[in-house]
Amino acid sequence: MYAFDYVKPASVADAVKALSAEDAQPISGGQTLIPTLKQRLGQPSALVDLTKIADLVGIEAGSDSVLVKGATTHAAVAAHEGVMQAIPGLAKLAAHIGDPQVRNRGTIGGSVANNDPAACYPAAVLGLGATVLTDRREIAADDYFQGMFTTALEEGEIVTGVRFPIPEKSAYAKFVQPASRFALTGVYAAKLKGGVRVAVTGASESGVFRWAEAEAALASNWSPEAVETLAAPAADGMIGDIHGAPDYRAHLVKVMTKRAVAAA
Amino acid sequence: MNKQMTGIGASSKRREDVRFLTGKGQYTDDINRHGQLYAHFVRSEVAHGKITKLDASAAAAAPGVAHVFTSKDFEGVGGVPCGWLITDKNGEPMKEPKHPILAEGKVRHVGDPIAVVVAETLAQARDAAELIDLEIEELPAVIDMREALKGGVAVHDEAPDNLCYDWEFVAENKAAVDEAIARAAHVTTLELVNNRLVANPMEPRCAIGEYDRAGDQHTLYTTSQNPHVIRLLMGAFVLGIPEHKLRVVAPDVGGGFGTKIYHYAEEAFVTFAAKKLNKPVKWTASRSEAFMSDAQGRDHVTKVELALDADNNFTALRCLTHANMGAYLSTFAPCIPTWLHGTLLAGNYRTPLIFTNVKAVFTNTVPVDAYRGAGRPEATYQLERVIDKAARELGVSPIALRKQNFIKPDQFPYQTPVAVVYDTGDYDATMDKVVEMADLAGFDARKAEAKSRGKLRGLGFAHYIEACGIAPSSLVGALGARAGLYEAATVRVNPTGSVSVFTGSHSHGQGHETTFAQVVSDMLGIPEDQIDIVHGDTNRVPFGMGTYGSRSLAVGGSAIVKSVEKIVSKARKIAAHLLEASEADITFEDGQFKVAGTDRAKAFGEIALAAYVPHQYPIEEIEPGLEETSFYDPKNFTYPSGGYACEVEVDPETGVVKVCAFHAADDFGNLVNPMIVEGQIHGGVAQGIGQAMLEHCTFDADGQPQAGSYMDYAMPRAADMPMVNIDSSCVTPCTHNPLGVKGCGEAGAIGSPPAFVNAVIDALAERGVTHIDMPLTPQAVWKAIHGASAVAAE
C-alpha cells in the first residue's frame, strides 16, 4: 500500500467536494479496494470514506419499491425484514455474497460502482430493473451497466442508493466459482408488473446482461419448463477461464435461469 | 488396547491447544529482534528470461535502505543444495544444476528471486524495490513435461533436453514385465494426471537472521519442520558456518505438510544479510509469495498398465511416469517420484512383477517436492484407479478383485518385488470393515432415491498402503540420501522427578507435546503434566532429523522409549542400592520400584532425588544424575494400511459433486492418542478431497500461474467436507519398533483421492464415463458427462 490521506466527510456534498481533489477516491466497505491497494495496484491521493455519512446508510421499504442506500452493507440487506418480505430474492442474494466478514463490510454502492463481471448485485439491479441513484441524477439499470468494470458513473460521482421495484416474484440462482465463491454464473429472474426480466452475471465478457430469449419465453409461460425448451445462449462472447470455458458458462446460464424461476 | 485415562491409549486433550486457541502461540513472525531490518524480495514476473539489466543504485540510495542485494553479493556462496542423489538407468548421476540464492543472469520461474531490498521498514523496502532498474529479455517458457523433453528450449544449460534423470525400477524386471503384459488374459490401461498442488499451510514462511559479532554466533529463526536439517544444509553447504556457531530455531509452526521441510534461499539470505549488515534481518512471505516460492506437490503424468490372468490374478504392473521437478531441485525432490513412489507400487497386492520408468523433468515452474504423502499418494492413486477400472472392464466387484489379490495375513513378512518388506498387516480386515461401515447393502436403495431427485449416486472404494517412519539410514544411504534418517531424544529427569524430553521431532500441528508425554507417563508411571516436551531449537535438542513422512512416533517416539528404558535401568540400580536388594529382585510398576514379594518400595521421584543428591549412593558404580540420550535408527519402514470408502452424488446438469459420506478403516498399529489420530485422518481426508475435487495449480503456456491466489486456487472448506466416519480398530502392531506403532499423518491424504474418484466414476458409469483427471471440478465432470467439445480457454 502507498500512503494516502483519509477523509471522513459527514455529508454527501462534503464527499463530492473531497472527491474533486486530484486522484481522490471513495472508499465504502473496502472489500475490493483495500486488496487492490495492498497489491500496490492503485495510488489514490486520498480515500473518502462514505460509510460514516448518515444519509448513505439504511434501507427504506415502501409499498412499491425498496431503497437501499449506497453504504448499506450486504449483511444489513440480508437481515432486513422489509426486504425479506418485499423482495426475498434480493435478501437471499445478499446473504450469499462472500463470507460473513465480507458481508459485514461490503456495500451495495461499492458493488455496483465496481461492477465486477462476477458480482451478484448487478444481476439483481438489472434483473429487477432498478434505478441507481447518485449525488447528481437517477440512472436506469439498463443504462447504468456498460461492460466489465464499466458504468455510467462520471468522475467523482457517488452512488447514493439503489431503488428496487417490488416484483411479483423473483429469485437469484448463483453457481459459485469453486475458489472465490463469486458467481461463475448467476441469474436473477423477476416477474414484474412491466414484464419479465432475466439478468445474467459472471458469464459474459461484456459484463452483466439480459437474456432476451428467456425473457420472451417466460413472459408467456413463467415456468422452468419454458426455459428448458430454449437453446443455451451462444458460447461466443462468454468468459473462459480455468473454472469454466465459454460453452460451460453458456450452459450454466440456462440451468441457473431454470433454477431461478423455480425458486422464485 | 490400553483404555486407562492417561498414558498410551488415552485421548488426552492436546496441551498445545491452550496456546494455539488463545492466540498465545509464538510463531516466527511473532518474534521481533532489536533493531531488525526488513527484507523485500524482488521476484521474476516472467517464467523464463535473461536478465539484461539490473541497476540497484537508485534503490540503494532510497530512504531507510541498508543494502540492495543481488547475485553479486553471493559470489563464493553455495547454491541451495539438494539432499538426495538419484542415479539414472545408465548409472549416471541426475542432473543437478545450481540453485543460486538470487538469480544469476537468468530467471527460471515466476517468483524466482532476483534482488532483495533490506530497509528499516517493509514499506521503505517495497518503495525502494520499485526504483530498481531491471530489464529481462523474455525467453520461451518450458511448461508441458512431454514438450520439455523434446528440447529446443532448456531451463538449464546442463540439461539440454530438460531431463533431470531417467530412472528404471526394478530394471531387471523390465523384460519379464513386458512379456507378462504381452501374454496376459486381460490388460487394463489408464493414463492419468496427479495434479500439482500448493501446500498452503495457514502460516506463510518466515525467517529472521541474527548475528552476534562478539561471539561470532549466527541465529536463524525459521518456519521449519526440521531445524537440524536446515542447520546442516545451510551451514555446511551454503554459507560455510560450522554447527557450533549456528543456531536454528523453529518455534511454533503453523502447519507444514512437507513444504517446510526444505532449505529455502530466503533462510540463507537472512542469515547471510544479518552478518553483512550486522543487524537482524526479517522476511515474512506474503500469501502471494507463498504461491510462487513454497515448494509445490505432486504433478505426475502417468500411464499405468495392469495385467491379469484368466482367473483375475494380477500378473504384472507397468507404470511410466513423468514427474515435474519445476525449475530447480528442491531438497528432497528427486526421491519423491522414485524411492517414495516406485517402492510402493505393489500396494496391498501380490502382483509378482512390477516395473516403473520415471522421467524427472525440469520446467519453468515453481519447484516441486514432498507434500503430505509424497510419492505414496501418486502410487496409490494409479493402482487403486487402475484396479477399479479393471474390475469394471471384467465385470467383477472391485472389492472382490482387491481381496482376491491381497497379500494374506499369513504371508507376512512379505517381500514385495519392489525392494521393501512389509512386516505385518491384515488388508482383508480393513477392507471388510470399511465395506460394513459404508453400508454397501443399502447402497442400491440410496442410489435409486437419488435418481428420483435427478442425481447420480456413486460409491467408491480404495485400499492403500504407505511406508512411514523413514527410515533405516543404511538403506536410504544406498538409495542416494545424503543424510541419515534416525531420530534423537534426550530424556532429562529433574531432581524432583519431573521430566523434560528433548526431541528432534518437531511438532507443527501433530500434537507431539501431548502424545510423547503420554508415552513417557505410561512408562514412568508419573502424571502427564510432570512431563515437558521440548523441540525446535538446535541449541536445546540433540541432532535430530525432524518431522515428515509420518515418522515422529515410530522413529522419534522410539528414541524417547529407548532413553526412558535407559533411565529405568539406571534408576533400578539406584533403587536396588537404596532398598538394599539385588537388582534382579526390583520390580518397576506404576512409578514404584519395589523389592519383589515385599512391601519395601521407593517412588520414582525418590530415585530421581537420590540421583541428584547422591549422599547415600553407589558412586563407585553409577554416576550421579538421571539423563539419557538415544539415537534410534529404525530397522525398517512401517506399513500402515487401510480401506476407504466414499459416497457421492453428482448433479448431471451442472457437474457438481457432493460428498455424502466418507468412511476410513485404518490399521495404524497401536494408537497412543486415538483422538489425535482421528484429527490426522480428518485433515488428511480434507486435503485428499481438496486435491481430488478442487485444488489445481496450473500454469499457462507462458508459465504464468493461473491459480496464484485464493481467488482461483480452491481450498476445501468445511461445507465441502462430509462427516468422516473413522475406525482404527483393526490393529496389526508394527513388529520392529518398541511401541508397535506405524504412523497416521498422511494416510487420509493418500487413501481419499482414489476413493473419491472411484465414487464419481461409479456414479457416472451409466453415462459411459471411465475416467476424469483430478481435480474433478464441476466443469470437468460436466464435460465428461456431456462430452463437450470446447476446451478451457487460456
Ligand SMILES: Cc1cc2nc3c(=O)[nH]c(=O)nc-3n(C[C@H](O)[C@H](O)[C@H](O)COP(=O)(O)OP(=O)(O)OC[C@H]3O[C@@H](n4cnc5c(N)ncnc54)[C@H](O)[C@@H]3O)c2cc1C
Ligand atoms: C472474499 C470476498 C468474497 C466476495 N464474494 C463476493 C460475491 O460472492 N459476490 C459479490 O457480488 N461480491 C463479492 N465480493 C465483493 C464484495 O461484495 C464487495 O463488497 C464489493 O465488491 C465492493 O463493495 P465495497 O463496499 O467493499 O467497495 P469498496 O471496496 O470500498 O470500493 C469498490 C470500488 O467502488 C468505489 N466506490 C465505493 N463505493 C462507492 C459509491 N458509493 N459510489 C461510487 N463509487 C464507489 C471505490 O472507489 C472502489 O473503486 C467479495 C469480496 C471478497 C473480499
